[in-house]
Amino acid sequence: MTINKLSFTILLASGLLFSGCNKVLDLKPTDKIPAEALFGDPEGVKLYMANLYYQLPIEDFTYFRNGFNWNSGDPNNGGFAPAMATDEAVHTEFGDFVGDGDFNCWESSYKLIRDVNLLIDAIPTLAIREDEKAALVGESAFIKAYAYFALAKRYGGVSIIKGSQKYTGDAESLKVPRSTEKETWDYVLELCDQAIANLGDGVSRRASKWTAYALKSRAALHAASLAKFGARAPMSGAAVNAKLIGMEAGAATAYYEACKSASLALINAGKFELFMPNPANPAAAAENYRQLFQDPANKEVIFAKGYTLPGAFLGHNYDIWYQPAQVANGWPHPGRMNPTLDLVDSYESYDNPGHSSPVVTSTDGNITDYNGYKASRTYIQFDTPNDIFKNKDARLWGTAILPSTLWKSIPIIIQAGYVKPDGSAVIRTNDHIDIGGTTYYTYGAASTSQYSGFDTYGGNNTRTGFSFKKFMNQNAPIVPGWNQSTTDFIDFRLAEIMLNYAEAVVESGTGDAALAAKVMNDIRKRAAHTTDIPLTSDNVQRERKVELAFENKRFWDLIRRREYHTEFNNRMLHSLLPLRDLRALPATKYIFVRVDVPNTNTKTFQPKSYYRPIPGIGSNGLIQNPQY
Amino acid sequence: MNKLKYIFFATALALGMTSCEKDNYDGPTAGLSGRFVDVKTKELIEQDIILGTTIEIIEHGYASRTPQALIVKTDGTYANTMLFANTYTVTPVRGNFLPVDSQVVDIKGQTTLDFSVTPYIRVQDVSIVKSGTKVVATFKLEQNVINNVKKIGLYAHSDARVGEPMRLVASEINLNAPSDPTHVYTLEIDLAANSNTLKPGNKYYFRVGALIDAGEAKPNYRPAVRLDI
Structure with missing residues (x-):
């Protein structure tokens, strides 16, 4: 390089540097809309609002342990659902449980909160009517409350960002320390009240007074339970000392009171009612219950997340992952939601109201022997593979596909093996036996396309003895591709609010006990129960477990009541093996064996998991939750 | 062009080889080990290997107060032989014995620290x-x-x-x-x-x-x- 060339380069560089202030570089980006233009137009606000709703941390069909809206172009999560981290279900193959990195929402929540705060800043400047402004204020408060609720139930006390922050060159000034857990819950309820005061009382797909009451009912019950049951899992450390996690037991009273009043507002609103409250018989009740979720356009729904179009970020994947193998329609990975025997046991039987009714398989009545089939034991013989569930709560029939029941007009075959005439058994081993010119197969049929249970082929067959029905679309064949399901998800429905009320009354010991018992029994009547049961803590919890199964409520019930670490201490979940009993030939008979879920390990919930780890403490300077 | 390629390659190689030099700190050379002993019987206090007693240590001289955890073995002994020599605050927590106070320990070389405690x-x-x-x-x-x-x-x-x-x-x-x-x-x-x-x-x-x-x-x-x- 000659000197000349070098000086030319320097000249050129300095020319560029010094001319940087020229207007030619002050171009407005053409791929972004400036705030004034967006918020200056009411239509722009609507668009912005749609984006905020999309970000709401709703634990719906696209909620997964890695986050929300898990329906991108390739949402392959192996068909794992949050229910599989509870006692509701297991996956056909995975044994995953609650890990440190699971079920977090820190960054997505604060992103949403910032987006809402920007809108709140803009509301006073909008050229719209005052009532429209009030509605936007209320809607913003609702969305913000939803985000802080998601944070509080995972992290305890968090940084409360009340208004939008502006960066002025000093990063330190943007850091907001964590509030106490109590302050955070109080803030959630305060935002709910703001929403209630500003929102209208229509019922639509957007936030209303009623959705705000519903959120308040759920959040207040959560907070009250933490205060009441926190002592079941004591913790220590810096976060505890600063009250960033944990609340005094005395705080429970006010939270239960808040839950009761918010729930009552909804129960007495005259706008919501249970779907099909008086079924003719259990079979009708089971079908009603199924319909409630397949098409949530009914008056029980307070708030739903709608799905309209298939496609990336539009549809979801419940149908491809969870419908039984026989109806896979070319999709290679069906059948992954396996409801457990533990859940099935919880449902009442019509002849023993008010009690869980575990499935009894043998004449000795022993329901705790999980050691497998024994020829010496006398098993009760049944005429069909589902007779054993005949008297069980209709909601079991509406939630799970039971062996040899019809789905899309096909009998779903779930069989684990057979007992030979000599009393020896073939279980979960691909085999067949010829007797009197008829061939009997382990899995109830000859080929993998003809059954849906126990064969490990493809990980497509249930290993608990139950397949999945709730939320499944019965009306259309499976479309074998990503994000093709458009069934809506009910976030809040009246039955949950009624059970919130019942729980708040029974746990606080105050309130209208007669009404609480009535609403709980109304829900049972809808499931074809005819005998009322008394309002007790156990009855309310069983009712929640069966009525709200798979709605991603069980996880939080175990968390907020601090029951996870005792329910899951080396917990083995269980399966029910239906076996064809060939000793009974020529009669057709089946027996059942209670066993540990095959190929699985025990699960233990670590008490530290009651709070999730806060990310980025190295830079945000926040106090970490204990033991992370 | 070929020459340019060589020059570029040589430069990249030289940059690649040298850039690691400056942050090559020495590895940890110190360690902390010891035993939990019953103050009365002088026997080791048996523990759980998972969810058992842990010892929290906080290294002095940094803004972060996030503790590191040492896991105590089932027989009641513990050892971490890969610590940086420094002053630490050492606190056994969540144990099966009456709580003991934090102590400040100078960890230099392989340091031994026994805890004499009263089991619950x-x-x-x-x-x-x-x-x-x-x-x-x-x-x-x-x-x-x-x-x-x-x-x-x-x-x-x-x-x-x-x-x-x-x-x-x-x-x-x-x-x-x-x-x-x-x-x-x-x-x-x-x-x-x-x-x-x-x-x-x-x-x-x-x-x-x-x-x-x-x-x-x-x-x-x-x-x-x-x-x-």
Whole structure:
């Protein structure tokens, strides 16, 4: 390089540097809309609002342990659902449980909160009517409350960002320390009240007074339970000392009171009612219950997340992952939601109201022997593979596909093996036996396309003895591709609010006990129960477990009541093996064996998991939750 | 062009080789190890390997107060031989003994630090034998605090580090009462009823434990015994 060339380069560089202030570089980006233009137009606000709703941390069909809206172009999560981290279900193959990195929402929540705060800043400047402004204020408060609720139930006390922050060159000034857990819950309820005061009382797909009451009912019950049951899992450390996690037991009273009043507002609103409250018989009740979720356009729904179009970020994947193998329609990975025997046991039987009714398989009545089939034991013989569930709560029939029941007009075959005439058994081993010119197969049929249970082929067959029905679309064949399901998800429905009320009354010991018992029994009547049961803590919890199964409520019930670490201490979940009993030939008979879920390990919930780890403490300077 | 390519390549290589030089710090050379010893009997205090006692250490000289955790082994000893030499605040937490205060320790080279502590419960006169189709454990309890004894348990596992959190089979009794120092407690595991998990003809480890009713307390144990079933 000659000197000349070098000086030319320097000249050129300095020319560029010094001319940087020229207007030619002050171009407005053409791929972004400036705030004034967006918020200056009411239509722009609507668009912005749609984006905020999309970000709401709703634990719906696209909620997964890695986050929300898990329906991108390739949402392959192996068909794992949050229910599989509870006692509701297991996956056909995975044994995953609650890990440190699971079920977090820190960054997505604060992103949403910032987006809402920007809108709140803009509301006073909008050229719209005052009532429209009030509605936007209320809607913003609702969305913000939803985000802080998601944070509080995972992290305890968090940084409360009340208004939008502006960066002025000093990063330190943007850091907001964590509030106490109590302050955070109080803030959630305060935002709910703001929403209630500003929102209208229509019922639509957007936030209303009623959705705000519903959120308040759920959040207040959560907070009250933490205060009441926190002592079941004591913790220590810096976060505890600063009250960033944990609340005094005395705080429970006010939270239960808040839950009761918010729930009552909804129960007495005259706008919501249970779907099909008086079924003719259990079979009708089971079908009603199924319909409630397949098409949530009914008056029980307070708030739903709608799905309209298939496609990336539009549809979801419940149908491809969870419908039984026989109806896979070319999709290679069906059948992954396996409801457990533990859940099935919880449902009442019509002849023993008010009690869980575990499935009894043998004449000795022993329901705790999980050691497998024994020829010496006398098993009760049944005429069909589902007779054993005949008297069980209709909601079991509406939630799970039971062996040899019809789905899309096909009998779903779930069989684990057979007992030979000599009393020896073939279980979960691909085999067949010829007797009197008829061939009997382990899995109830000859080929993998003809059954849906126990064969490990493809990980497509249930290993608990139950397949999945709730939320499944019965009306259309499976479309074998990503994000093709458009069934809506009910976030809040009246039955949950009624059970919130019942729980708040029974746990606080105050309130209208007669009404609480009535609403709980109304829900049972809808499931074809005819005998009322008394309002007790156990009855309310069983009712929640069966009525709200798979709605991603069980996880939080175990968390907020601090029951996870005792329910899951080396917990083995269980399966029910239906076996064809060939000793009974020529009669057709089946027996059942209670066993540990095959190929699985025990699960233990670590008490530290009651709070999730806060990310980025190295830079945000926040106090970490204990033991992370 | 070819020349340019070489120059570029040589420059990239030179940059690549040299850039690591400056942040090549020495690895950790110090360590901390020691034992948890019963102040009265001088015996090691048995622990759980998972969810057991941990020692939190905070290295001085940094803004971050996030502790590192040292896991105590089942026999009551611990060791971390890969620490940076520095001053640390050392605190055993969530243990099965009366809480002890933090102490500031200069860790230089391989440093030894023993803790002389009072266990919540001394499990004594332990006998674990196979009797017919059962494994029967008998033992006495001597508690050193007035709290209730929450539960006692007999735990079985194929691994020697068996304990309350790590077991294939457990036989537990919820006492929720103060223990009687003269009473002989008995726990049984029915081998026939657990034949699916404790397979006949194999050897398994059995260990008894007792848990005090105190926040975050861990069970107290005696060493596991191995039985042929």
